[in-house]
Amino acid sequence: MSDGSSTPGPDGFRIVGQRAPRPDASDKVFGLTRYADDFAMGGMLHAKVVRSPRPSARIVRIDRSAAEAVPGVRCVLTARDVPHNVLFSDVPGQTTTVGPLRARTQVLADEVVRFLGEPVALVAAETEEAAEEGARGVAVEYADVPGVFDPEAAMGPDAPRLEPTGNVISRWKIRKGDVEAGFREADVVVERSYRTPFIDHAFIEPEAGVAWLDENGVITIRVATQVIEHFRDVANVLGLPHSRVRIIAPYIGGGFGGKEDVTVEVFLGLLVWKTTRPVRLCYSREESILSPTKRHPFVMRYKHGARRDGTLVALEVELISDAGAYAYLSPLTLLYGMVHAAGPYRIPHVKVDGVSVLTNNPPTSAFRGFGSAQPAFAYESQMDELARALGLDPLAFRERNYLRKGERLASGQELETAVWLPETARRASDALGPRRAPSGPGKRVGRGVASALTSYGRIVWLHDWASAWVELQMDGTVLVRTGVPDIGGGQAASLVQITAELLGVAQADIAIHIGDSALTPLAGTTTATRQLYMSGSAVHKAASELRATLTAQAAELLAAPLEAVDLADGAALRRDAPDRRVAFRELAAACARAHRPRSAFAIYQAPAGQVMDFETGQGKVFPDFTFGSQAVDVEVDEATGEVAVLALAACYDVGRAINRNSVEGQMEGGAAMGLGYALLEEDRVAEGVTLTPNLMTYLIPTALDVPDVTTIVLESGEGMGPWGARGIGEPAMVPTAPAIANGVRDAVGVRLTRLPITPERLWRAMQEARRP
Amino acid sequence: MRSIELTLNGTRVRTTVEPHETLLGVLRQRLAATEVKSGCERGDCGACAVLLDGRAINSCLALAIQADGRAVTTVRGLGTPETPHPLQAAFVELGAAQCGICIPGMLVTLYAALAAHHDASRREIREAIGGNLCRCTGYHKIVDAALAAARRLLESRPTGAPS
Numbered sequence: 001m002s003d004g005s006s007t008p009g010p011d012g013f014r015i016v017g018q019r020a021p022r023p024d025a026s027d028k029v030f031g032l033t034r035y036a037d038d039f040a041m042g043g044m045l046h047a048k049v050v051r052s053p054r055p056s057a058r059i060v061r062i063d064r065s066a067a068e069a070v071p072g073v074r075c076v077l078t079a080r081d082v083p084h085n086v087l088f089s090d091v092p093g094q095t096t097t098v099g100p101l102r103a104r105t106q107v108l109a110d111e112v113v114r115f116l117g118e119p120v121a122l123v124a125a126e127t128e129e130a131a132e133e134g135a136r137g138v139a140v141e142y143a144d145v146p147g148v149f150d151p152e153a154a155m156g157p158d159a160p161r162l163e164p165t166g167n168v169i170s171r172w173k174i175r176k177g178d179v180e181a182g183f184r185e186a187d188v189v190v191e192r193s194y195r196t197p198f199i200d201h202a203f204i205e206p207e208a209g210v211a212w213l214d215e216n217g218v219i220t221i222r223v224a225t226q227v228i229e230h231f232r233d234v235a236n237v238l239g240l241p242h243s244r245v246r247i248i249a250p251y252i253g254g255g256f257g258g259k260e261d262v263t264v265e266v267f268l269g270l271l272v273w274k275t276t277r278p279v280r281l282c283y284s285r286e287e288s289i290l291s292p293t294k295r296h297p298f299v300m301r302y303k304h305g306a307r308r309d310g311t312l313v314a315l316e317v318e319l320i321s322d323a324g325a326y327a328y329l330s331p332l333t334l335l336y337g338m339v340h341a342a343g344p345y346r347i348p349h350v351k352v353d354g355v356s357v358l359t360n361n362p363p364t365s366a367f368r369g370f371g372s373a374q375p376a377f378a379y380e381s382q383m384d385e386l387a388r389a390l391g392l393d394p395l396a397f398r399e400r401n402y403l404r405k406g407e408r409l410a411s412g413q414e415l416e417t418a419v420w421l422p423e424t425a426r427r428a429s430d431a432l433g434p435r436r437a438p439s440g441p442g443k444r445v446g447r448g449v450a451s452a453l454t455s456y457g458r459i460v461w462l463h464d465w466a467s468a469w470v471e472l473q474m475d476g477t478v479l480v481r482t483g484v485p486d487i488g489g490g491q492a493a494s495l496v497q498i499t500a501e502l503l504g505v506a507q508a509d510i511a512i513h514i515g516d517s518a519l520t521p522l523a524g525t526t527t528a529t530r531q532l533y534m535s536g537s538a539v540h541k542a543a544s545e546l547r548a549t550l551t552a553q554a555a556e557l558l559a560a561p562l563e564a565v566d567l568a569d570g571a572a573l574r575r576d577a578p579d580r581r582v583a584f585r586e587l588a589a590a591c592a593r594a595h596r597p598r599s600a601f602a603i604y605q606a607p608a609g610q611v612m613d614f615e616t617g618q619g620k621v622f623p624d625f626t627f628g629s630q631a632v633d634v635e636v637d638e639a640t641g642e643v644a645v646l647a648l649a650a651c652y653d654v655g656r657a658i659n660r661n662s663v664e665g666q667m668e669g670g671a672a673m674g675l676g677y678a679l680l681e682e683d684r685v686a687e688g689v690t691l692t693p694n695l696m697t698y699l700i701p702t703a704l705d706v707p708d709v710t711t712i713v714l715e716s717g718e719g720m721g722p723w724g725a726r727g728i729g730e731p732a733m734v735p736t737a738p739a740i741a742n743g744v745r746d747a748v749g750v751r752l753t754r755l756p757i758t759p760e761r762l763w764r765a766m767q768e769a770r771r772p
Numbered sequence: 773m774r775s776i777e778l779t780l781n782g783t784r785v786r787t788t789v790e791p792h793e794t795l796l797g798v799l800r801q802r803l804a805a806t807e808v809k810s811g812c813e814r815g816d817c818g819a820c821a822v823l824l825d826g827r828a829i830n831s832c833l834a835l836a837i838q839a840d841g842r843a844v845t846t847v848r849g850l851g852t853p854e855t856p857h858p859l860q861a862a863f864v865e866l867g868a869a870q871c872g873i874c875i876p877g878m879l880v881t882l883y884a885a886l887a888a889h890h891d892a893s894r895r896e897i898r899e900a901i902g903g904n905l906c907r908c909t910g911y912h913k914i915v916d917a918a919l920a921a922a923r924r925l926l927e928s929r930p931t932g933a934p935s
Contacts, residue, residue, distance in 0.1 A: 021864050028872030029860040031807025031847040035873060038806035203907055204811045204819050205873040253873030254907050285812040488871025488908050661867025665909055669870065672910030695816035695905065703898040703911040
């Protein structure tokens, strides 16, 4: 295996595309990685959050005297102690005013609580036990007020209002063609409603952090986050200049969108500011499940029309998203749902309406797939039903209607890069091999396929950017600095690999500093499947600039023209005479003597665009999309309704695989998460009360639930990232649930329109279908 | 408070504990063994798994006093970067660790499983880690790495040696 330093292979790459071992993996397997809660400081206080036990109530009074009397308790804070008790869910680090999307949350509940689990007070004490006792000692008197727990009910004129302006927090629409005329052309119409549940991110590392006041009076917060740029939010809450708050993200124990909004960092900032002591706050699993945020439940009404020959002609969609008690990123999540609502299909007449509504349910926000996973369940279920209604093979029907490169989405956005959907669907389906036989009597097997497009990168009118700094050290090694939080996807490792490719230096000779808002150049959030695209492009740009400088210096030393100089094996050498070389250590010294910089800083700015037309929903919204398909074989136990996934194949055009292990890892892990979405996962919420506050009742897939996943990686080279890479993190989970639902339909002839497909639901549906 | 003595990764350590303290709490807070992860504190996730006298247990479900006089092995006791255990080497090489938070528990569980059953099948490996939740990998590369390590362990065992 190449270490990135030697001569290129037949594809022209030295290390890009290889299964390069990730530099962070070594520390992880030896137990050396210090995650957010593996860090302690002398004199550190322990914090606890006092949470509302009711979903909708007025706070009558708070008596903290008993809490303050607990030995060891050093600080009790309530809303009145918070200088600016509001957090805005703006998109961090962006310059464009997103006006109507501005959403606010209170840091600590003042006057009213809107959901069960809402933070009301903070306690910090010398020991965790004293903090717990102190938290129990905060006496909060509540008076229940009527709540609303269903988004459709919350739109009613008499529904209790969470905001004075009403419960509807955003509406979007997309208009293309004339949908009524379209349906008049249709020979077949399929109309169904679909529902998806609240989902918990269920990362194995709960939200956690340690914060302190540094020697310069900077509040420094080492926290498990996908967004170090929340330093601005913490500073705004405290009324401090942004430069007085620093956020450090160590390696994160899973994110999936659940560490995208502010979690513990604002509480830590408040407690450090108040006590001047180091403070630790780590959520229990129950707190992690009760605290924001979750994936939005969607109600989705879909009506498709197609001609007898299998051509789609019209689509009408209504999306209703339950935003929970606070907006967070709900308006944006719904916008993603809108743009993805028609799926990767050519439909001349489309009308999509979406609404996001506040309720007294758990707040919902970012989750892998960000508003595009819910519609995929609906549109891919619809595609199967349409194919059946027309008597066509589901794959052939899709192939007839897949969008092609150069065509436009219903929202008017042109697909500017390769669209290899037919190939992904065929390859995934073929990878399953011949149809399987049932394992015994009372068992039925079925096959399902689903395709999807999923955006990567941030909305184009938010002016996304990332920056990075690369330096040749005096000892001949290379240092990369970039403010990327690494949530486990190999974000840092891929940047090392890109640097190794461009500078001809072994991965082992590259160090990388990431995730520090004070000391690493900002690179934006590890969300929206944007880091390989954005920080990858920034590192590519910085390393290329450094390569040019080093090449110029080497050309002088080697008395060679620029184009004759190559960088390889940690040295500059003449291509025509490879034994004529200058080691990087000497090259660094030569650069210093010649007053040539040994470092390069680069900013990558994503191509920007105009804000879409809000009346028609027309305009370019995303930089690009990733296209892929998944296929499954399932077996249903007719007696119990239990579904086993026997085989799963995933095929994506990833543009360019930078690290093959990491790409496959995303595809395998995404499929497992999609399997959980399909069959197991549901935060059951009754009248605002979460009934599944632990991992015994909230079920995520185990090693026995997930089959081996066959991964097929295609590389068109047409993505927007380094060497044409696309993003794969979120796309990897999107088609799984509809593929499984389609497999169940194929096996037992019933269509489940609600996730998860639990044994009870499927068994009941099968009984229903048997009734004459 | 009560004084206990245990062998942690081969080193004798002594500490005082409250009778109600879990082994997980004492390892992380009193013995600086933060490589043992805390994911749920009720035995649902397996992140806190350690070996107690060679048997994999969830340390959140054991009291620290139950470890008195016994040997506790964490992932740091399996191998080091200089002398990695074949499981650790295979996990790095085959890309089995993503965020890595489940890996310490996963590795000690697999260590115990392979010690008991050196020619474990894919299915048996999946059963062994059935109580170790991973949210990132989908388990595929974890099973690949465990099988690769099992093969390496089998090859390195002298023929005829007792199992």
